[in-house]
Amino acid sequence: MYLAEVKGNVVATTKDQKLVGTKLLIVQPMDPTFTPYGNPLIAVDTVGAGFRDRVIIATGGSARTIFAEGTPVDAAIVAIIDTVELY
Amino acid sequence: MYLAEVKGNVVATTKDQKLVGTKLLIVQPMDPTFTPYGNPLIAVDTVGAGFRDRVIIATGGSARTIFAEGTPVDAAIVAIIDTVELY
Amino acid sequence: MYLAEVKGNVVATTKDQKLVGTKLLIVQPMDPTFTPYGNPLIAVDTVGAGFRDRVIIATGGSARTIFAEGTPVDAAIVAIIDTVELY
Amino acid sequence: MYLAEVKGNVVATTKDQKLVGTKLLIVQPMDPTFTPYGNPLIAVDTVGAGFRDRVIIATGGSARTIFAEGTPVDAAIVAIIDTVELY
């Protein structure tokens, strides 16, 4: 999984039937000091995340497993971060 | 999932039987400001996307899950974007 | 999936039992203008591809799904390209 | 799998129900000489790893397979390293 910050959202009327009703959020991967790296991606929210929330993203089958069989989701927001503690 | 723009298509007569009838489109990954990054890839269309459409791509098993068992697809266009809203 | 060109092959007598009889080809990922990028990888041929053919590679479970249960294949050649059309 | 060092942990009250009770650790990928590379990621501990431990991370379905069906984990700490021997 990786840390990320919610940067926006995407609206798509024409989409896979099983994506109807999902919140398609734009997330920017970040390191534990919340420095961005790589490119923003799309993740489906599952925990009520929103504007500028810092979150944890699960990917691949580990995202898809949250949804109904056949749902084409390969990234999901699975936690909203309270604190990050670096040793 | 990632944002992308449809850049073209591929014709392949010799292919896996289960790819017959699929639309093999060339997609360029893009960030939310529609700046391209990385290399163009091949994705199978599932929502009627076409020339220069801006789309969402699902990958791996999350693409394959849309198709019949045993279909060798690891990237699928699953939405056509109306708007991107950056906070 | 990604575009690639067949660059060679690998011979391995000592291998997983389920790889016996498969054609282990070396493939160079390419963009749609057939400019190479990244590093050559190994893919199992499933469509009769050979010397300098331009092909489509499916990866991960989407490659494995073509073979018998338990076959350790994570990249497969699933189409030989006739033409690439860039819009 | 890859080598990594435990660098910290993440606290998240709001999370997927199946992540409740898991230890979300921040891990820095490292090469066998323990030189860091890439970005720190989040992995769930399964072997009692902690502060500055050097560990092995399994990813994707190979991490998820350790947990109950439907658990959105795509990286897990699966071993604590005693020694690394380079030939």
Added chain:
Amino acid sequence: MYLAEVKGNVVATTKDQKLVGTKLLIVQPMDPTFTPYGNPLIAVDTVGAGFRDRVIIATGGSARTIFAEGTPVDAAIVAIIDTVELY
């Protein structure tokens, strides 16, 4: 799959129960001219590979499929290379 060279091994007493008895080898990805690229990773041997052998690595579920259900392996050595032929 990718080509690699065996560079060493890892000893880990504390590990997932299903990794007990596996050979955790350090492998360096290589291109077909055996020039190294990227970072060394950990792969479980399944074909008797050892010191400086040149091998083929399968990843993700295509590695896991070789082992018992629930085994957290995402990279496996599945062949020892005799020859590489570049066209």
